[in-house]
Amino acid sequence: MRSLITGTGSYAPAKVLTNADLEKMVATNDQWIVERTGIKERRIAAPDEASSDLAYQASLRALEQSGVKAEDLELIVVGTITPDYPFPSCAAVLQGRLGNKKAFAFDVSAACAGSLYALSVADRFLTSGQVKNALVIGVETLSRITDWTDRNTCILFGDAAGAMVLQPTDDPRRGLRSVKLHSDGSLVSILLMPGGGSREPISQKVVDAKSHYVKMNGREVFKVAVRALEECCREALAEEKLSPSDVTWVCAHQANKRIIDATLQRLDLPPEKCWMNLEKYGNTSAASVPMTLDEANRAGWLKPGDVVLMMAIGAGMAWGASVLRW
Numbered sequence: 001m002r003s004l005i006t007g008t009g010s011y012a013p014a015k016v017l018t019n020a021d022l023e024k025m026v027a028t029n030d031q032w033i034v035e036r037t038g039i040k041e042r043r044i045a046a047p048d049e050a051s052s053d054l055a056y057q058a059s060l061r062a063l064e065q066s067g068v069k070a071e072d073l074e075l076i077v078v079g080t081i082t083p084d085y086p087f088p089s090c091a092a093v094l095q096g097r098l099g100n101k102k103a104f105a106f107d108v109s110a111a112c113a114g115s116l117y118a119l120s121v122a123d124r125f126l127t128s129g130q131v132k133n134a135l136v137i138g139v140e141t142l143s144r145i146t147d148w149t150d151r152n153t154c155i156l157f158g159d160a161a162g163a164m165v166l167q168p169t170d171d172p173r174r175g176l177r178s179v180k181l182h183s184d185g186s187l188v189s190i191l192l193m194p195g196g197g198s199r200e201p202i203s204q205k206v207v208d209a210k211s212h213y214v215k216m217n218g219r220e221v222f223k224v225a226v227r228a229l230e231e232c233c234r235e236a237l238a239e240e241k242l243s244p245s246d247v248t249w250v251c252a253h254q255a256n257k258r259i260i261d262a263t264l265q266r267l268d269l270p271p272e273k274c275w276m277n278l279e280k281y282g283n284t285s286a287a288s289v290p291m292t293l294d295e296a297n298r299a300g301w302l303k304p305g306d307v308v309l310m311m312a313i314g315a316g317m318a319w320g321a322s323v324l325r326w
């Protein structure tokens with residue numbers, strides 16, 4: 001028995017923030033942003049929109065496609081680092097909003113790899129027979145933890161949600177195969193939000209120092225990302241006795257076009273196999289992989305049995321790759 005994705009959905013807030021808008025906020029320009037990242041615009045949640053609101057919209061779309069009713073969900077796992085509240089989980093808030101009473105619901109914190117981590121957790125519950133259906137979400141409102149005066153970070157991030165409904169299948173040609181996850185906690189300092197947690201609880205000092213915003217050493221992140229993603233993709237494929245040439249489609253975390261291009265090149269995978277949307281949404285962290293999968297799915301890219309290679313990396317550093325037979 002394997003987990004099959006029977007529905008996908010995504011949602012991005014209406015407000016568009018373009019590179020031209022950013023030019024008015026920090027010392028940057030459209031050409032620099034496009035050349036270094038591939039991003040042209042990103043979406044920003046409305047003041048009254050929190051992560052669970054974005055997740056709710058994406059969930060409705062995935063549930064509708066799968067035919068599973070919200071009240072019948074048995075597991076809800078949300079990958080996010082920007083939950084509505086420090087506690088309880090975004091998953092619990094979402095469950096309430098969906099009017100579901102049957103599921104157990106919790107968040108997974110693995111930054112941009114959050115949805116792959118969440119997918120892997122849900123897969124274990126499904127394949128062990130403990131649940132018959134699961135809702136896996138990646139959602140972020142990174143705009144709320146972005147320093148809009150820091151040009152090193154504010155050009156990168158956007159808000160969005162992606163959702164996947166998982167159900168078991170006995171079809172040997174289909175379903176989730178290998179999921180390889182890794183983390184390296186020696187790299188915490190290259191990408192983190194230092195303030196607002198138990199080490200530096202929120203205080204005037206934290207706010208004045210802007211420690212409640214994302215801090216990043218972009219160059220270091222870049223270096224680690226390309227190497228880690230390549231190795232991890234090879235590992236996930238090897239477990240299935242597949243090589244990169246067997247891959248039909250790639251669903252990559254949309255962090256930076258140069259990271260994706262370099263990783264694909266190392267894997268000898270043509271860029272046409274990889275669905276891209278970061279020019280429209282920027283880096284939406286945990287939302288990125290399920291949102292990208294949803295776009296590819298709704299565009300009719302994915303056919304039953306296709307080999308889909310998924311990959312993501314983010315703060316921790318935490319990363320993963322997965323092979324899926326659509």
Ligand SMILES: CC(C)(COP(=O)(O)OP(=O)(O)OC[C@H]1O[C@@H](n2cnc3c(N)ncnc32)[C@H](O)[C@@H]1OP(=O)(O)O)[C@@H](O)C(=O)NCCC(=O)NCCS
Nearest residue numbers: 028029032036112151152155218219221222255256313314
């Ligand atoms: C952030 C990132 C785009 C920066 O690109 P880079 O090529 O590494 O650029 P650098 O940081 O080396 O900066 C190069 C120059 O551009 C300048 N610069 C930095 N940000 C700029 C901006 N937004 N606009 C214009 N110039 C900028 C720098 O000050 C530097 O100028 P200098 O040479 O005069 O000192 C890139 O490092 C990156 O994408 N890293 C990965 C980030 C990521 O994906 N994070 C999330 C992981 S999930």
